[in-house]
Amino acid sequence: MANFSKPTVPRFAVDVYQNEYLPEGGREVNAVVTVSATGGGTIGAAHLYSPDRGPAAAVALMVDCSGSMDYPPTKMRHARDATAAAIDTLRDGVHFAVVGGTHVAKEVYPGAGRLAVASDATRDAAKQALRRLSAGGGTAIGTWLRLADRLLSSADVTIRHGILLTDGRNEHESPEDLRAALDSCAGRFTCDARGVGTDWEVKEVTQIASALLGTADIVADPAGLAGDFTAMMETAMGKEVADVALRLWTPVGAAVRFVKQVAPSVEDLTGRRAEAGPRTADYPTGSWGDESRDYHVCVAVPPAGIGQEMLAARVSLVVLRTGGTSRSSEAESGGGTAQNLGAQGLVRAVWTDDMAASTRISPQVAHYTGQAELAHAIQEGLDLRKAGDLDGATAKLGRAVQLAGVSGNADTAKLLAKVVDVVDAAAGTVRLKAKVEEADEMTLETRSTKTVRVKK
Template identity: 40%
Template structure:
């Protein structure tokens, strides 16, 4: 007997509910912003084999377009083009029977390598089509320039009529979008046309790719940006990516926000595992409020920051009031899906400035990541100035290292130490290449959730608190958490354990140079 595979979706809201009810200064807006962290998890149970995200017998779950940069620079060194061919072939071989797929060659324009120029639809995976695609990939040569907008637009047209619930593009480039002005479609126009149509992962290879370009593409198209340090690593990376796509548990998940009267949704941003702004769409099936679309979920947990605005005028002080309801909407997958109950986002208006100054740990963590990423960008810009920017680059690197340590992010710390001139020096290492910085910029864009609080020994824990808090709940406040730190420059008030000022000046508050 076959056991039906069941998918479970979990939802938790973490927030610090207190907001100041004190009237603003003259001319200021009366609204206050509530920042909440919404934690959503997807997990699959039972059944055999990977989750496929579609109903049995309803067709393949995936439609795939593989884009290979074949600009002239891919021949310098030739190992780049060889690795790109090997990786593309490895990906094609993994596609299940019946999967719609295409391979594109990208230069000044985009050429359909397989199923062949002029074909209006992708090929359908099977032994003959996979072998034909491999032959076509093996004879690829490189010439011309780079105009990525045209590559993405051809992928969009090929995927437009595909019924597969997961439409995915895997893009590889070794350079920068230097010939956008010569292209039939600019990158920005292409991103506008492609947004919401498919998910795109973008990868860099070689020594001259642009991290900001990859992030710009993947943030708009809800994918992942990455790069390999050695060309030979690429086939294994492609196999891992395709395997993850074939294990998709939920092709699309929507976060539905229904605000109460007087509440405005300012923005919804994915903050773990990377930052992505989510545009609002009208709630389906006559629902009130708005929905925010996310795609291609495996068994994983993601965090989202929800920012709501509300006016405290005339509201009760010290009472929990609902600002909005959060719900999760999943399309019919043709198999059991357990959805969570809606959760409220609350506010408690207070006239106590100490209560109003506290932040939820998840909100603060996201702010620390934003500062760390900004510090990396600042260090890179200073490094580009040569000897004149060395001191500024060192200061920005020291700030990024301190923030990564405060976050406890070992991956980011490791990436930062790759460019540091020895442990603890806080100086940029001599002899760096630009590609070293590009890898660091990608690393600083990846985020992690906080480590779960360890269970306390029964003798040290109050009754009933021996376990870690549930997902999304605020961690217990450390000793002295009610104390505040004041920045001597801009007078910002914040938690006493702040390393840097959270105001405009960004001054170091703790440490040897504070």
């Protein structure tokens, strides 16, 4: 079991980076909002928090047990070992369950529609139960997620998290069924998703992680599963505040064009807007530990004349109500029932006739605009390559190489170099490799949205 030090009360901070100056008649305001949580601990009712154990949490481990997990036979063994390693990382007092996933979902441990509470005894019992896992059957991931949701919702906890492993395509339910399951689970728990080997569909795994505000990655070699599962569980055990939302208030005449998480990865939150009162909306960000994330906010404002200025947006952080009952103490804020976390940032607009001031782009905004374009160029390039449009793929992946170099995204540049031969990185001149390892292409696609932080 991991050793966790005694937590303290967390502190959230909001910093806004922007060029507030617009030319006469200018209407678009861009800002990068950095949100930081430091100090540890939890926001929540006293009965949901132990100063010795940390915030009350529940975790569901969903392990693919379909027939393909037997090819090669070591894959299932590595999956069992990885799940055991994750169970060993559980903090005492955390509720947990193991789900075996095929074309149906089955409770592996503890069973009877309930969760176990982590202790030396239950961790050992869970690992014994893992030995009975065997491969056979199909793949219907929506059923795994729905069972995990039922189990996680049975505990009165602040943090609900899932870890999902699959090695194949979701062939035994329709895309609509999976989408419906994700819609049902969204906002109820977060989930990290992993694909092992190279026979799974990248867009399915990333769709799961995106919908449930978790991470997605590839573990090409099953031998790497234990290390990856341990790291995921350590991160989950470090989460201290659940259901945090970025709350945006805008004045009359202004409108939010988009809200995107841009670090540590690109995730468009615009479509997840939830109204929270007059001219106020919430954008979900999931659970937080000690960490920092960046968001790109774009607001359209009414045009104005030289010398005028206005508050284009006010950014704050709240803990949302979930399922009609707040998981935290309640306070009215911005028209929605939520707990305000006490951090705020202001996005301003100032109209000027100083051409140098109004045409300058904030370094933070420029950096993350490039990072978002980089992710899009990779995804488009790989799609075009699969479709046989080699010229289009070359152009898009060449642009990606160029953007990776400009932004200093060395990890993505290395992944791109396994798919293309780089002739001139600065110019974006590349040649598609004649032969590309499937694992390299899938790794690039899965990690295409990972970004590097801008240097403040």
